[in-house]
Amino acid sequence: MQDFPKRRGGLQGPVCPHGAAAVRRLAVQVVKRSELAEEVVQEVLVQVWLSAGRFDPSRGEPRVWLFTLTHRSAVEVVRREQTCHERDSRHDRETTALGQATVKKLILRRGRQMPDKSSREVFPQ
Structure with missing residues (x-):
């Protein structure tokens, strides 16, 4: 690292060319996705x-x-991606449950009976 200027920091010399390739290989091994590795x-x-x-x-x-x-x-990056995925999954489950509950309430309000078993499976009691 003696090739690095001391004033502000910066890359010069041999570290960057083969260092970047090695960094990319390690990143791909950890994150498993090319775009995240970049x-x-x-x-x-x-x-x-x-x-x-x-x-x-x-x-x-x-x-x-x-x-x-x-x-x-x-x-x-892996932790951030996992957190985003978990948050999205939780949101999807909550939205689905809310949607099902809303539809069920509308059906019950109108006094309609659920016509068959498949409808009861869609709207569990």
């Missing part, structure tokens, strides 16, 4: 760009630092 790569390279001047070679190898940043970012 998001991770971008985030990691921005982090490296902004914090390169603070890198301390006495604390470890640059490659290990790069992989640590990648893994952390990839895990954050």
Whole structure:
């Protein structure tokens, strides 16, 4: 990381070309989706760009630092995606239940009987 300028941080030299490919491979392994892996790569390279001047070679190898940043970012993306999926699933279940309850109330209000067994299965008691 001696190739990194100390003034503001930034990538120069050999870290970026093969580092980015290794970051992408690790990101794909963790997130399992190419488009999410690209998001991770971008985030990691921005982090490296902004914090390169603070890198301390006495604390470890640059490659290990790069992989640590990648893994952390990839895990954050996976957690965010899981949270979004769970929220969407919960919303879908609540919306479906609300819709079924509303339809059932409308049918009952109008005094109509449910005509057959399949209707009763759609609107459980």
